[in-house]
Amino acid sequence: MKERLNLYINGRWVEPVGKGTVKVVNPCSEEAIATIAMGNEEDVDRAVSAAREAFPAWSRTTVAERAALMARISSAMAARQNEIGDTIAAEMGMPAPWSRMIQAGLPIATLNSFVPILENYPFEYDMGRTRIVKEAIGVCGFITPWNYPLHQIIGKVAPALAAGCTMVLKPSQLAPLNAFILAEILEKAGLPPGVFNLVSGAGSRVGQAIASHPEIDMVSLTGSTQSGILVARAAAQTIKRVTLELGGKSPNVLLKDADFPVAVRKGVHQCYLNSGQTCTALSRMIVPAEKQEDVVVLAREAAESMVMGDAFADGVFLGPMVDRQQQQSVRAYIETGIREGATLVTGGPEQPDYLPKGFFVRPTVFSNVRTDMVIAREEIFGPVLCILPYRSEEEAIEIANDSVYGLSGSVWSGDIERARSAAKRIRSGQVFINGADFDIDAPAGGYKQSGIGRERSKYGLEEYLEIKAVIGHNPA
Structure with missing residues (x-):
């Protein structure tokens, strides 16, 4: 049985402050296949501090630097595609051939799609005397589900990296093993310490800590509508930006x-x-x-x-x-x-x-x-x-x-x-x-109680950007 007893914080695998663990169960056999660490609020604090410290340098990297790194990450994911697909098949039950194609293939395609979006996006342009500048929003917190676990993670990580944001991820404790593989890939690809941080744990503790944390500038959740309500309520205390991809009855x-x-x-x-x-x-x-x-x-x-x-x-x-x-x-x-x-x-x-x-x-x-x-x-x-x-x-x-x-x-x-x-x-x-x-290039998101904001495409990138008007940049 696999053990994932450390968290990925500030570019290192570290022992969590939280001492709890949880079993990951194969839903086909009802047998445990892994044990993971359950972080707590102090672990979130450590991860947010690392992301906050890494933000100034990462947000100043060039488009070319970020695009090249994203391409390396995509290639590394493709090299482990079957492993990723089989891991997700074991932890949440999608049949392995479909899991390899969808659960592992879609995240790779999503990451690839953001490279040309990043390379062609107008981060600065003039509007009369004013220069419009679009800048990374800051430190992001991600809370992701079990049904398409890595696809939903990459749907947030890819645009955040492209924008120049840093991040803290809490994956679902029902299907978390793919997130640990992603952290290994990001580390090997050369992502600077602190840009991506992984804290596994319960939604009631780690998720709540992320949503309410005063040093997180944006939180993005994919989950149930009830979870979205809880996250939006917690985020409102610090007026952080919120994107939500929630339920459906299509x-x-x-x-x-x-x-x-x-x-x-x-x-x-x-x-x-x-x-x-x-x-x-x-x-x-x-x-x-x-x-x-x-x-x-x-x-x-x-x-x-x-x-x-x-x-x-x-x-x-x-x-x-x-x-x-x-x-x-x-x-x-x-x-x-x-x-x-x-x-x-x-x-x-x-x-x-x-x-x-x-x-x-x-x-x-x-x-x-x-x-x-x-x-x-x-x-x-x-x-x-x-x-x-x-x-x-x-x-x-x-x-x-x-x-x-x-x-x-x-x-x-x-x-x-x-x-x-x-x-x-x-x-x-x-x-x-x-x-x-x-x-894969179409924006995804909902009307009504299905959510707020969009993922994928240039509209997904824009969720991670602030808009600054530099007035008088171009004197008359």
Whole structure:
């Protein structure tokens, strides 16, 4: 069993002040695979002091210096891609081939995408007599989740490095091992001491200390909406900048002229990716009422064709929930859907017969779901698809927008102009048309209770910049 009993602070692996530890559990086997250190508030203080000390020199580095370092980091991550993917598969359960491609591949792609953004970004420009200067905001605190652990870390670390910020990271204690690998990579790539600091620990202690710390200038969290509320409240005491990427209940609108066999099959896949533990999961399939029975047949076939099992078994698409608490939560939602009167098409709350061990949940489809049902309104974060019927296109858009969330969405139509029109009316940070592929260069973030701010693209970089007006820089 691996041990990660030190923290990475000021360019060194140091013994934590906090003396607690926690086991990292493989959710497929329910067995511990590692032990990590649990830092405390004093460890956060040490990390913040190191980041504060490193900030002046790092923020004055040139664009070329930062771009070259980011390219080295990306190359080093690529050299360990399979190791990273397999580590994440073991700690949170995504099947290994998918984990190598997504959990390890996306962070590398994200880091690579910020190199040209950095090289081409106008950090200074004139506006009449005034020079506009965009400067690094300062020391940043990052609190990241377990579902796409390294992808969410790099989504914050990459723009922060590009901007010239220093940082303190608290990864999820459910899937932290990838963060320790990243710290090793950053150290070997030559990142100056103090620029990146890693403090593992509980959200109630380390996360709270980061969010409320007076010497942290910005905090960025990816997590639940409730966690976002707590972080924003703590950050408000020192008026620090906050970016939040939170929950979702994303709609997948199939208009009457959609290619239903393709749209339903891909929609089920997108709902169940990472076993539904995706904040942008298209968990509400909104379909014409007269087509619902046809959709149910297609959705059942797609769901029942998916192989569930151990992350390292051949041919597996669906892994487990990350832990028993998440498994129990998803099962409770399925039971709620049954009580509320939704039609259980396939799946259910029972443990799969052929998987007696592991935190597995059967891929589940409900039809005849109403907008007032709990399963239609709350983020389930598991392999549960809700099919909601509509009677007009206007009603379809109303159902899509009838949510406190607005993170992502999708629309399908045989008429591209019709699809574009519908996409404009969906209130979410991203909308995919006709199953468009993921775009690493597109900004990501939410409307409403799905968050504040954006990640990736130049808009993600700008979250880490302050704007200064030097008036009289250019005398008349």
